[in-house]
Amino acid sequence: MNxxxxxxxxxxxxxxxxxxxxxxxxEFKTIEEYVIxxxxxxxxxxxxxxxxxxxxxxxxxxxLKKLGYx
Amino acid sequence: xxxxKVIVVALDGVALDLxxxxxxxxxxxxxxxxxxxxxxxxxxxxxxxxSIQAWSTFMTGRGAGxxxxxxxxxxxxxxxxxxxxxxxxxxxxxxxxxxxxxxKKTGVLFFPLTYPVExxxxxxxxxxxxxxxxxxxxxxxxxxxxxxxxxxxxxxxxIDIPAVKNDYRDFLDISMKQLxxxxxxxxxxxxxxxxxxxxxxFFETDAISHTMWRFxxxxxxxxxxNKNDNFNEAIxxxxxxxxxxxxxxxxxxKNNQASIIILSDHGEVPVRNTLNINNLLRREGLLxxxxxNSKTMLSRLxxxxxxxxxxxxxxxxxxSFGCNSVNLVYCKLSSQVVKNFIDSFFLKGIxxxxxxxxxLFSPFQHTMIDWKKTQAYSIGCGGGIWINLKGxxxxxxxxxxxxxxxxxxxxxHFERLKDKEGKPILKKVHRKEGLxxxxxxxxxxxxxxxxxxxxxxxxxxxxxxxxxPVNYVSGNHSHExxxxxxxxxxxxxxxxxxxxxxxxxxxxxxxLMGVADVK
Numbered sequence: 001m002n003x004x005x006x007x008x009x010x011x012x013x014x015x016x017x018x019x020x021x022x023x024x025x026x027e028f029k030t031i032e033e034y035v036i037x038x039x040x041x042x043x044x045x046x047x048x049x050x051x052x053x054x055x056x057x058x059x060x061x062x063x064l065k066k067l068g069y070x
Numbered sequence: 071x072x073x074x075k076v077i078v079v080a081l082d083g084v085a086l087d088l089x090x091x092x093x094x095x096x097x098x099x100x101x102x103x104x105x106x107x108x109x110x111x112x113x114x115x116x117x118x119x120x121s122i123q124a125w126s127t128f129m130t131g132r133g134a135g136x137x138x139x140x141x142x143x144x145x146x147x148x149x150x151x152x153x154x155x156x157x158x159x160x161x162x163x164x165x166x167x168x169x170x171x172x173x174k175k176t177g178v179l180f181f182p183l184t185y186p187v188e189x190x191x192x193x194x195x196x197x198x199x200x201x202x203x204x205x206x207x208x209x210x211x212x213x214x215x216x217x218x219x220x221x222x223x224x225x226x227x228x229i230d231i232p233a234v235k236n237d238y239r240d241f242l243d244i245s246m247k248q249l250x251x252x253x254x255x256x257x258x259x260x261x262x263x264x265x266x267x268x269x270x271x272f273f274e275t276d277a278i279s280h281t282m283w284r285f286x287x288x289x290x291x292x293x294x295x296n297k298n299d300n301f302n303e304a305i306x307x308x309x310x311x312x313x314x315x316x317x318x319x320x321x322x323x324k325n326n327q328a329s330i331i332i333l334s335d336h337g338e339v340p341v342r343n344t345l346n347i348n349n350l351l352r353r354e355g356l357l358x359x360x361x362x363n364s365k366t367m368l369s370r371l372x373x374x375x376x377x378x379x380x381x382x383x384x385x386x387x388x389x390s391f392g393c394n395s396v397n398l399v400y401c402k403l404s405s406q407v408v409k410n411f412i413d414s415f416f417l418k419g420i421x422x423x424x425x426x427x428x429x430l431f432s433p434f435q436h437t438m439i440d441w442k443k444t445q446a447y448s449i450g451c452g453g454g455i456w457i458n459l460k461g462x463x464x465x466x467x468x469x470x471x472x473x474x475x476x477x478x479x480x481x482x483h484f485e486r487l488k489d490k491e492g493k494p495i496l497k498k499v500h501r502k503e504g505l506x507x508x509x510x511x512x513x514x515x516x517x518x519x520x521x522x523x524x525x526x527x528x529x530x531x532x533x534x535x536x537x538x539p540v541n542y543v544s545g546n547h548s549h550e551x552x553x554x555x556x557x558x559x560x561x562x563x564x565x566x567x568x569x570x571x572x573x574x575x576x577x578x579x580x581x582l583m584g585v586a587d588v589k
Contacts, residue, residue: 028171037171052156052201058377059201060154064142066230067277068542069451070528 011035073584074558075328077260077319078269080128080181081312082121083276085337086112086552092309100317104330104556111566113551113575115336117505118452118521120547121198121276122155124335124572125182130162131576135508137162139183140515141450142199143436147512150464152436152449154199157184161510165576166190166267168588174266179256181271193263195220195255198273202226218255224248231281231542238281242304249274249308253315260322266583268328278308279338283545320556327558329582333575334551341539341546342523343495345487347448347455350535354483356476358443362530363413366438367420368397420531438530441465445476446516453526454515455480462512477501477517484519487536495536497522521547557582 001007019031028034052060064070093102116123116134118141126139134140138161145152160183166176167190176192178184185196186207195215196208203222209215215222225248229241249272256270282304300307316332323330351357360366372393379386403409436449441458445468448455457476460466468476480499487495497520506514519526525543553570555578580588 033172036173051158052154056201057154060199062377063199063201063228064154064451066228066232068232068280068540069142 009035072329072557072559072582074582075265075326076267076579076582077323077328077330078267078579079312079316079319079330079332080125080269080271081275081332081334081552082271082273083279083336083338083547084309084312084334084552085279085339085548086334086550087337088305088309089552092306097306097310098313100313100320101332101554104316104320104332104554106563107560108554108556109560109564109566110552110554112569113333113335113553114569114571115547115549115551116572117500117549118454118518118547119336119549119551120452120521121273121335122182123452124551125271126160127572128333128335128575129164129181129183130160131165131573132162133506133508133573135506135511135514138510138513140513141452141454143450144513145436145449145456145463147462148464150441155183156199157186157188157196159183165579166192166194166269168580169267169583169585172585172588174583174585175264177259177263177265177268179259179268179270180252180273181269182273192265193259197271218258220255221251224251231277232540234281234542236541238301238304241281242278242301245274245278246307246311249311253311253318257315257318257322260319267579272312275308275312275334276338279305279545280543281545283338283340284539284541323556323558329558330554330556331575331579332552332554332556335572337548337550337552338545339523339548341525341544343489344525344527344537344539344543345495345519346527346529346532346535346537347453347484347519348528349533350483350487351446351448351455351480353535354479356445356480357447358440359438360440361413362417362438363409364400364416365397367416368393368400372397417531442467446480448515448526448528450515451526452515453519453521453524455517455519457516473516480517489536496520496524522549 016031019034023031023034028037061070089098089101092098093105096102116127120141122142123134123139126137127133130137138159139155142154143152144155144159166178169176170191173191176190178190178192178194180195180197182198184194185200187194187196187210189210193214194210200208203215203220203225206212209220224244227244227248229244231241234241252270252272260268282301285301286305319330322328348357352359372390375389375393376386379389400409400412436447439447441463442465444458446455446457457468457473458466459468459470459473461470484496484499485494489495500518500520502511502514502516502518505518523546525539525546527540550569551572553566553575577586580586
């Protein structure tokens with residue numbers, strides 16, 4: 001399947017009703033937009049996001065010192 | 071409403087007056103062509119106009135009081151720890167995150183504060199504040215660095231600019247190679263990847279402007295100073311490289327019916343004075359350091375050795391052993407008189423060392439602050455001053471009722487500073503409530519010294535308060551950046567008279583992409 005292809009998915013009516021309520025006054029214009037957003041976020045692995053560890057912190061500080069910033 | 075793709079070319083520290091001058095003189099032919107059918111004007115930067123705060127504001131459309139990104143070093147409270155921010159510290163949703171929600175694909179290359187990268191609908195390579203390009207967290211999706219044959223060693227390289235005396239050839243060579251490598255990667259990705267918004271940031275224009283400004287005679291003239299080097303043309307050469315990149319981007323934009331935005335986060339002006347903020351606070355008794363002794367300096371040296379030679383166990387062990395042995399002998403000395411003599415000898419000797427060697431012994435300033443005797447201090451590079459408030463920070467000593475009194479006293483000390491001709495050195499000292507709004511205003515510096523014409527230094531071994539510009543920073547940030555907008559439907563040139571706020575640029579992008587009502 002190509003990356004830009006789209007396929008229909010069956011979603012129970014009670015969930016659709018809940019989504020309709022949820023997206024009232026939100027930035028989502030359609031149910032489809034909301035469903036894509038939720039699915040994409042659930043597929044993202046957040047483990048890669050972390051604060052700088054001590055080694056990284058020291059490397060960043062050294063770079064900033066070399067630039068004359070610190 | 072248009073429904074365009076958009077390409078953003080972010081040129082750090084590029085000054086509008088230099089762009090217009092060199093365009094007129096024929097050095098920037100692609101920008102000259104572009105300027106015939108664009109809207110252009112000045113960007114009103116953040117305050118202070120430092121890249122990390124400014125680009126965070128651009129990336130979110132919000133001020134620092136909401137993004138919580140004020141400087142390159144932030145202090146957490148109530149813990150009191152100092153650290154450099156990462157992408158996780160940005161408190162507001164970015165342009166690309168909002169657009170991804172609307173199923174728009176975004177490519178984000180080399181922007182500051184994007185490390186560690188996030189997994190987005192599109193692609194990303196991190197920029198300034200990336201520890202090293204030789205790790206996974208710098209790029210998404212996995213394998214993209216390999217796919218575009220990115221020279222990670224080149225992008226990871228940095229020159230110790232303050233340590234360079236006069237020969238800037240290595241610095242220029244590496245900076246220009248990095249600029250060209252980033253341009254190559256961006257162009258290949260523009261042509262090969264799928265995107266609705268493509269943004270690329272070039273930091274090198276700012277670094278070169280800081281360092282090489284003094285070689286430009288008459289602020290922009292390209293008359294040769296020395297035929298053996300091209301230092302006087304260094305900034306022009308960086309602009310020319312950007313012009314060449316813009317030429318390629320124009321062609322790609324035509325094929326994609328895309329709009330182009332070229333912008334800088336601030337401009338650049340000559341430095342008139344260098345100011346050591348902490349030395350003035352020290353003079354007024356508002357800041358006190360622990361006594362710097364041989365033990366502290368040798369410990370710092372041992373840390374540096376451990377970090378520098380972490381991959382060479384033998385050398386690291388030998389040097390660390392030597393350093394720690396000397397330190398042990400020093401600590402075992404029973405006579406304080408002898409210790410004082412060694413400290414004095416050490417300190418005086420270090421002052422005569424070149425800066426590159428000095429920095430081996432110099433601890434980060436905040437590690438030397440005696441908090442129980444300190445009411446105010448400065449850290450970072452944006453001219454911020456923090457009050458050591460009781461109840462906010464560990465060992466805070468300033469009572470809430472004295473907060474305003476101390477701030478007014480500091481403002482008065484700094485605004486009284488005059489140069490040799492009796493002219494005030496500083497334009498203004500701002501109170502934070504006059505600059506910022508938002509829920510993170512408590513994290514902001516309590517005072518901000520205006521940047522214009524001044525460079526702030528934090529050299530531990532220097533006792534001066536105001537001094538002449540240091541060699542490595544002869545140009546520094548101004549509040550005015552560049553804004554150029556090319557929309558495919560434009561057929562004439564319009565100068566935007568009123569400066570555009572950096573916060574507004576994201577809304578222009580949303581408008582061009584047909585999603586102006588994005589929240």
